[in-house]
Amino acid sequence: MRVRILVSFKDSVLDPQGQTVKNALHTMGYAAVKDVRQGKVFEIELEGIARKEAEALIPEISRKVLANPIIEKFDWQLLK
Amino acid sequence: MRVRILVSFKDSVLDPQGQTVKNALHTMGYAAVKDVRQGKVFEIELEGIARKEAEALIPEISRKVLANPIIEKFDWQLLK
Numbered sequence: 001m002r003v004r005i006l007v008s009f010k011d012s013v014l015d016p017q018g019q020t021v022k023n024a025l026h027t028m029g030y031a032a033v034k035d036v037r038q039g040k041v042f043e044i045e046l047e048g049i050a051r052k053e054a055e056a057l058i059p060e061i062s063r064k065v066l067a068n069p070i071i072e073k074f075d076w077q078l079l080k
Numbered sequence: 081m082r083v084r085i086l087v088s089f090k091d092s093v094l095d096p097q098g099q100t101v102k103n104a105l106h107t108m109g110y111a112a113v114k115d116v117r118q119g120k121v122f123e124i125e126l127e128g129i130a131r132k133e134a135e136a137l138i139p140e141i142s143r144k145v146l147a148n149p150i151i152e153k154f155d156w157q158l159l160k
Contacts, residue, residue, distance in 0.1 A: 021122065024145060032137065035125040041086050042101065045115040057112065065104060080084050 001046040001054055002079040007067040008039025043067055043079070054078070081126040081134055082159040088119025089148040122146055124157070134158070 009015045015037050022036040042059075046054050062074040090096045095098050102116040124141075126134050142154040 008121065008123070012148065018113070018122070021145065024142075030137070030141060030143070032126045032129040032133075033124055034127045037123045039121045039123070040120045041119045042098070043117045043119070044113060046112045047114045049112045053112075055146065057110070061084075061105060061110060065101065065108070 001050070001051070003044045003046060003054065003058055003063055003076055004079055005042040005058065005066055005074055005076040006039060007042070007062070007072050007074045008037055009071060010073050013071045018046065039072075040066070050080075082130070082136055083121045083124045083156055084121060084144055084159055085124065085138065085154055085156040087122070087142070087152050087154045088117055089151060090153050093151045102119060103144065107111055119152075122144070132159070150160070 006070075018036040018038040021038060023032060025033045025036070045059070049057065053057045058076050059074075062076065063069055098116040098118040101118060102113060105113045105116070124136070124138075129137065138156050139154075142156065143149055147154045
């Protein structure tokens with residue numbers, strides 16, 4: 001089972017990396033870019049567990065290891 | 081227009097960050113985790129351009145700024 005987990009800063013948290021990318025794009029003339037937020041993506045391959053278990057495991061792993069729940073939010077989807 | 085761009089190492093490229101996360105999860109007892117690949121996600125807000133232009137702009141920005149095409153691949157989708 002393949003899972004994609006997206007981790008990004010909460011909207012209320014400043015994102016200096018995204019800001020830097022936005023500034024770089026503006027300097028290069030890409031004026032249509034109004035905002036950039038940068039985050040992390042994890043693609044995880046799970047084996048030997050049922051879908052129900054995976055649906056409990058993924059949020060647990062995300063909260064404990066992949067994201068810092070104080071400043072980050074996460075979102076996930078099964079890929080197949 | 082909101083766009084999500086996923087940037088990750090090509091499958092042939094080693095991913096030490098993903099490996100480290102996998103090892104951490106195994107140490108914590110999550111044996112179902114067979115593989116972890118880590119990448120970056122960018123959410124970009126575009127304004128004042130048509131969808132057709134955006135569809136040309138996004139791969140251009142991805143190749144020039146967001147990803148290193150030698151070792152990374154990217155994938156994108158319009159969010160709305």
